[in-house]
Amino acid sequence: MESLLLPHEPTSPVPKTPYVCEERYDGLPFLTYPVRQGRTATGKAWFDLMDYLRAERMRPTPLPELESFVQTWLLFGLIFEFLDLNKHEEGLGESVRAVEQLSLNKSACDDIVSTLYERIVVYEDDKSYVRIDEDALQYIMDTARLRFPGPEDARKARFEHLHQCLIMAHPVLSILPKEFNHSVRFSIAALADLLTETVNFRIIELKINLQPLGRYWSRGFYSEEIKSSMRASGWCPSDIARAETTFTSLQILHMLRFMDKMLPKRDHSSCTDVVCKLYQINMAPGSYVVGHHESDCSCELLVIDSSILTKILYRGDSFPLLRFSGDVSNLSAEIVESTADTPYIAVSHVWADGLGNPEANALHRCKIQHVEDLIKSIDASDPSAVQPYLWLDTLCCPAEDGRGKEKAIEKLRLVYKNARHVLVLDSSLTSYNSSQLHAPEILARIFTSGWVRRLWTLQEGALNKSLYFQFADKAVSLESLRIEMDSHQLYNTNIRYRCFRKDVINQYARLHLFFNNAEYQHLGTPLAVLEQVLQYRGVSVATDEPLCIATLLSLDLPTILAVKKKTDRMQKLWELIDTMSNGLPAQLIFSEEIKINADGWRWAPASFLAYQDAIKTPQGRPVRWLGEQQRGKITPRGFQVTYPGYRIKVGAYSDGKPSYPWPDLAQIPEAYMDFRDSTTGAWYRAGDMGYAKIQRKWETDDERIEYNKLKLFPLHDLARSNEAVIVTRKPLDSSPSNPHPVVEGIFATIQPSSDPGTIAVKTKYYLLLTPLHEEGYIYDVVERVALELRASPLTDEHLRIWEAGNEDEIKESKKAVREAMKVLMKKVIDVDERFRAAVLMHFGNEFLEDIWIKIQDWFRDDINGAPLPNDQVWVVD
Incomplete structure (x- = not known):
């Protein structure tokens, strides 16, 4: 995966990608290669993707054979297709070519193919590897520029064809088994990522009537092994999870994989995939440690008079600013009231680094001196720049709760918006020298820093476009980095940076969009964007x-x-x-x-x-x-x-017997609840999301067995209250285009309401609902059999024996009931082919022998839903 970007000092060597092909690519069209390899349905002359995916699920190809096939097709075949080297039988390229367009003969094409194999396949220590390094990638791109047709119609046709090839390749790569060689898979994904960016760029440039390909090739890149190595390199688990969620390009994810995060030294062993515990500050009195600039410093705190701060905050749009004089031993502060012309730099920082103080407007003198030196250095190269004042929340916002603090919070927007610059201080950045890093790595460090994980810092960075990030050697302008990434050299001549850039620009846009809505409207509604940018951020x-x-x-x-x-x-x-x-x-x-x-x-x-x-x-x-x-x-x-809804009722019986007429016969543990529309007879399944979350955590069958021993039936218990409703986001009816819809819903209890025509409900469970088709027929048949057995003398006798309490007689009676159930179900199976087929389809051959269990289960699932009027209003508390 040498085509992927790396940081300045990678934490470990890049794994080599083995060359596992059993033969060279055959030089014929990419889309029909699987047909030529016999990987399609008999008699089909084209590649049926769904047929292939279905076959791989049912009859997986042996791993070595699959790895060879995939690497040959999706790596080499894709490169040759991109270069228009794959031929039809008559020897012409697949793309539409004008008569005057250069067309290489077979010998010339073969020469390019041979050169590519020589460049890409390398031999070391009797082993062969695939290596698409920067030189090989440049050769591919240079050859592509020579091979692409000149006329616009031909170019459009060519890119439409490549678009289709990538659409075909993505699902094939996505369903590869977990055991598939990671390097082989993602060397292909890295190439496809680069080609996708090229194709998408040309689709827009040539105004081709296609949607740019939105497939992400990076999904699954961070294996457990990679995550473990990143944690060993100082990464917090939540930062890894955030990177997977935030970035889509393999270029940036690969760089982050090898990026050192050891400084400053921190213990993330108690952090989770969602929360970094180190940034959750305990604000209780005496808990926060106000830091020194150097660990061996013993200087005293410099305290700012909060009463002066409050007086200034009450004056119009003014807020307090500070300028310091003297050194650590005799440092003093000048407090001034801001005006429209007062030059100042506002500091945005992470409190976990020790630059905060929840109890007083005070910091150690060494810290203040250090911050003062940093803000002076930003404009040091500009002789005309006036020495700026400092605004720092710890010193300029009254620490005690009250109107002074509230006024300061109200004016935060003004503070950051009007500052000459905003300087970001974050120890995960100040621990590294920027001069050793190129622009992509600097940006990668900024957008994975602790600063981007805090909520307050979002507005602090968003309000001011002159945003500087302090590194060990200097402060770096975010705007300058963006301009450098947009430069001709990085963007137009190096496709790797183009892939990297789209993630960076997205992060840059999210930072500024709240106050520049017109520029970034394409990212969605303000609330949708808010939800995105707040992911993985926290507040103490x-x-x-x-x-x-x-x-x-x-x-x-x-x-x-x-x-x-x-x-x-x-x-x-x-x-x-x-x-x-x-x-x-x-x-x-x-x-x-x-x-x-x-x-x-x-x-x-x-x-x-x-x-x-x-x-x-x-x-x-x-x-x-x-x-x-x-x-x-x-x-x-x-x-x-x-919303649509159902009033839920449990079946009632007037025969004097209990609702469940065979006490002590165990029922199937609840995994879902089925109910019937009382007007149409249609059946639906309600799955509890809470149960699904529990089920998702099980790693062994023993865990499922232990849970089932608890005999929990929460959905059925709520249904039996006869005071419950199911509210669904959409109607549950299926259609030919969507025969098995999954619809969100809530299962709620009815609350007292004085408003006519409305129902007040309180949510108890969150559901996923689906219609049952042939499975519904199973229930209809089982209902008839269950009611027949319920009415039989055998059931009356079982109830009498159970009430008498003789354990031996109860045991024999239970055995007799089970045998009767089996006999009745066997009769149905023998004569009802539809019923038999439905059981096989939904439960499998093993359950066919145990389908009698459904009879005893019926009386738990005899639940009916009466549809409520379409205009029914729900008031959800």
Whole structure:
């Protein structure tokens, strides 16, 4: 994978990619290579992708054979197709060529193929490897420029064809088994990533009527082995998870894989894939350690008078600024009131690095002296620059709660917006020299620093375009780095940097978009973008979250600060977002995350930052702000929405027998709940997302068995209350185009409501619902058999014996009931082919012998849903 970018000092050697091909590529069209290799259905003259994927699932190709086939086809075949070296039988290239267009003869094509094999396949110590290094990649690109047709129509046809080749290659590469050689797979993915960027660039340039290919070739690149090596190199698990979520290009992910993060020394052993515990600061009195610049320093704190700060903050748009004189031994501070012309530099920092103080406006003198020297050095090369003042939150925002602190928070937007520069101080950056790094690595370090993980720093960096990041040797301008990445040399002549650049530009855009909406509207609605940029960010004081978000969304911050009970500020934030957006997306009621625990607010997520183990991954959450147009209404009772729904009832029997007529016969543990539409007879399955999360963690069958011993039936227990409803995001009806839809839903209890025509509900479980087709027929048949057995004298006798309590008689009676169940089901299986086929399809041959269990299970699943009116309004508390 030598075509991928590396940091200045890689933490380990790049693994070599073995050459596993059993033969050279045959030089014929790329799309039909699998047909020539016998990997398609009999009689088909074209490659059927679905047929191939299905066959690989059912009858996997032996691993050595599969690795050889995939490398031959998707690496060498793709290169030769890209260079238009693969021939039809008549010897012409596949692309549309004008008569006057240069066409190489077979001998010349063979020469290029031989040269490519000589450059790419290398031999070391009696072993052969694939090595597409920078020189080989440059040769491929230079040859491509010579080989591509000149006329625009021919070029368009060529890129359309390559677009189709990449579409074909992606799913084949995506479903490779876990055991497939990692280097072989991702050397192909790295090449495809580069070719995709080239094709997408030309699609846009030539205005080809195609959507640029949105396939990501990097999925799965960070194997457990790679993650382990990154953790050993100082990476936090949550930073690795964030990189996987945030970046799509293999160029940047590969660089990060080999990037050292050992400085400063930190212990991430207690961190998780979601949270870096080291950045969660304990703000309790006496807990925060105010740092020195050097560990052996013993200088005293310099304290700023907070009463002076507060007086300045109450004057119009002014805020306090500082200038220092003297050295560490006699340092003094000058406090000035800002004006429109006062030059100052605002510092944005990570509190975990010791530059904060939650108890007083005070820092050690050595720290202040160091910061003062840093801000002076930014404009040192400009002789006309006036020495700037300093703004630092620890010294300029009153530390104690009160109106002074609230005023300072209100003015944060002004502070960062009007600063000459914003200087970022983060020990994960100040530990490394920038002069040793090229622009991509500097940017990679910035966008994986601790600074990008904090919530307050998002607005601090977003408000000012002159953003500097301090490294060990100097401060580096983010804007200068962006310009360098856009330069002709990096962007136009080196395709690797072009792939890298798209991730960097996306990060740059997300940083600035809240205050430049017109420029970045293509990234989605403000809330969708907010959800994306807040992923993996954190805040030490939970009640600060609504303040930061209000600033980012340009909401009325004083209105939130006016809510004196800080824990209620998130509710006020939702009200302001509701006003800004003309209502909130109604589908919020289906989101799994932790809700606000207050009457009327239990529908509202308590945080944009808090991630719990859920079916939907954090990166999947932003889509809830897109697509569906229905809006909900905040009411004093809850959140008012209109959705389809079912009133849930359990089957009732008037024969005097218990609902379940065979006590002591164990039922199948609950994995889901099935219910029937009482008007249409259609069956549906409701799967509990909570159970799915538990199930996902099981690694052995013993874990499943132990869980089943708990005999938990939460969905069925709620159904038996006869005070429950299922609310679904969409109607559950299937269609020919979507025969097995998966629909989100909630299972809720009905609450008292004084509003006519509405039902108030409280969510208990989050569901995924699907229609049952042939499986529904199984239930209809089982129902008839179950009711027949229920009415039989055998059941009456079993109830009598069970009530008498003789254990030996109960044992024999249970045996007799089971035998009767088996006999009845065998009769059905022998005469009902549809029933037999449905059981085989959905449960398998093994269960066919045990289908009698469904009879005893029936009375648990005899659940009916009565559809409620389409205009029914739900008030969700």
